[in-house]
Amino acid sequence: MTPNPILVLGDFAGRLAQVLAPDLKSAYLQGSAGLMYATMGMMVEEWDRSADRLAEENAAIRTLFDQAAPLAPGGLSVRLDEMARARDGDLKVSTLQAANNTLRAALIELQAWAETQTGSAVAALNDGIWAELARSTERRRLSATPF
Amino acid sequence: MTALTEDRIAGYIATKLPGATNVHVDSLSQIVGGASRETYRFRLAYDGADGPVKRRLILRRDPPDSLIDTERHIEFAAYRAFYGSAVPVPEMLWLEQDPAHLDYPFFVAAEISGFESSPMALLAPPYSDHAERLAERKWTILGEIARADPVAVGLSAVMDSPAPDQCWRRELDHWEAIIDADELEPQPIIRAAIRWLRAHPPAPPKSVGVVHGDYRTGNFLYDADGEIHGILDWEMAHLGDPLEDLGWSLNRIWCWGADDRRGGLVPREQAIAIWERASGLKANPADLHWWELFNCVKGQGIWISSAKAWNDGANREPILAFSAWRMLNSTDRAALELMGRL
Numbered sequence: 001m002t003p004n005p006i007l008v009l010g011d012f013a014g015r016l017a018q019v020l021a022p023d024l025k026s027a028y029l030q031g032s033a034g035l036m037y038a039t040m041g042m043m044v045e046e047w048d049r050s051a052d053r054l055a056e057e058n059a060a061i062r063t064l065f066d067q068a069a070p071l072a073p074g075g076l077s078v079r080l081d082e083m084a085r086a087r088d089g090d091l092k093v094s095t096l097q098a099a100n101n102t103l104r105a106a107l108i109e110l111q112a113w114a115e116t117q118t119g120s121a122v123a124a125l126n127d128g129i130w131a132e133l134a135r136s137t138e139r140r141r142l143s144a145t146p147f
Numbered sequence: 148m149t150a151l152t153e154d155r156i157a158g159y160i161a162t163k164l165p166g167a168t169n170v171h172v173d174s175l176s177q178i179v180g181g182a183s184r185e186t187y188r189f190r191l192a193y194d195g196a197d198g199p200v201k202r203r204l205i206l207r208r209d210p211p212d213s214l215i216d217t218e219r220h221i222e223f224a225a226y227r228a229f230y231g232s233a234v235p236v237p238e239m240l241w242l243e244q245d246p247a248h249l250d251y252p253f254f255v256a257a258e259i260s261g262f263e264s265s266p267m268a269l270l271a272p273p274y275s276d277h278a279e280r281l282a283e284r285k286w287t288i289l290g291e292i293a294r295a296d297p298v299a300v301g302l303s304a305v306m307d308s309p310a311p312d313q314c315w316r317r318e319l320d321h322w323e324a325i326i327d328a329d330e331l332e333p334q335p336i337i338r339a340a341i342r343w344l345r346a347h348p349p350a351p352p353k354s355v356g357v358v359h360g361d362y363r364t365g366n367f368l369y370d371a372d373g374e375i376h377g378i379l380d381w382e383m384a385h386l387g388d389p390l391e392d393l394g395w396s397l398n399r400i401w402c403w404g405a406d407d408r409r410g411g412l413v414p415r416e417q418a419i420a421i422w423e424r425a426s427g428l429k430a431n432p433a434d435l436h437w438w439e440l441f442n443c444v445k446g447q448g449i450w451i452s453s454a455k456a457w458n459d460g461a462n463r464e465p466i467l468a469f470s471a472w473r474m475l476n477s478t479d480r481a482a483l484e485l486m487g488r489l
Contacts (some may be wrong), residue, residue: 029177035465042472097332104333111339130488133336137483140476146404147477 013040054096225384280373290425293389311351364410396440441484
């Protein structure tokens with residue numbers, strides 16, 4: 001797409017805040033325009049990276065599931081193995097997000113199980129899950145967020 | 148639903164002031180950012196028994212859907228309980244539960260005007276020059292709330308009072324249920340936090356106290372000399388463990404991105420020391436840690452609910468989408484830090 005969608009969105013957001021908002025008739029509408037500007041600023045940041053971060057995260061979780069499948073009990077082991085071998089159908093954000101939701105739901109189940117186990121292999125797995133969760137917040141981090 | 152107008156508000160207030168004549172409302176304007184209630188300011192004028200009266204007032208009305216679902220009579224009662232005390236709050240005037248008057252329940256209060264509330268303003272001069280003074284006032288007032296007797300201030304009559312050893316469970320059950328109902332995508336970090344919290348409950352408080360429920364930088368009115376003139380946003384007030392409020396006030400998300408000074412004001416330990424001195428209570432480190440982590444669960448409950456309300460179209464106020472995008476990941480990071488995993 002040309003012009004570049006990020007430039008278009010950023011420019012429109014700036015015009016909303018700096019050109020249009022001052023002419024709005026109430027402080028409430030001006031404030032709402034300011035919130036829309038700030039929200040669109042976050043969209044600008046997310047637009048370019050979202051498919052990449054989702055694909056990276058889905059792959060990272062599948063790697064964890066590949067490591068976990070031999071350790072997990074029966075039914076969970078089978079599902080983890082299936083999910084570890086699956087691949088994203090395409091690179092649309094909606095497709096990647098749907099897969100991400102499925103994978104992160106299973107990750108919750110896996111970690112809840114791992115927390116009840118003893119042994120170094122499962123402890124290493126749990127540490128790997130925590131490390132991936134920390135990385136996931138770095139992938140999602142926005143410059144305007146408070147922490 | 149018809150528009151909220153100055154005439155409709157004046158008509159309602161006239162019924163509350165039977166001796167008044169020429170009841171008039173003007174300068175009605177909505178305040179942006181009211182995420183749990185629609186908030187309006189207006190000027191009231193009337194002729195009373197002692198002559199003309201003019202007042203600046205606030206009207207808080209329930210929205211169709213909200214970032215925080217709460218009972219307005221609880222909020223009204225909490226404000227009223229502390230009016231005239233060491234905890235500065237605006238005067239409450241009328242509570243109206245009947246939606247026939249202005250389409251939704253609402254209450255009217257006096258406006259405390261002329262002061263700042265923005266967290267971002269607080270981080271810059273001239274306000275930042277008085278960060279220590281503001282911190283002293285902020286956590287001293289929170290200590291005053293913590294030491295208040297719920298019976299003496301009349302709140303035990305309108306709020307459920309949990310047994311001390313059930314404070315943690317009631318709050319965690321409440322917010323976990325909200326996350327269960329409203330989450331639009333899995334939340335592995337906050338689910339791990341919930342499991343940890345259930346496995347490591349805190350000691351019960353010595354006595355059940357008043358919990359403001361949203362005590363943070365951004366919810367009080369301050370001036371350039373470091374004084375606080377009003378504690379606002381009591382919509383999540385309840386009875387419980389006073390450490391809940393302290394934990395919320397210390398959350399990293401309320402540092403507003405500046406550094407790790409709590410509330411953008413002072414280091415964590417300094418804030419705790421002020422609160423302990425004012426409340427007469429001790430903040431046991433392990434118990435406070437539990438409540439700090441719990442408040443990450445609570446925060447996610449709020450942002451998840453706001454995302455759901457916006458996504459479903461129940462409330463399309465920009466603040467709901469903005470808050471969810473801005474806060475969800477930060478709250479996850481705060482939880483990770485508290486669990487030693489960041």
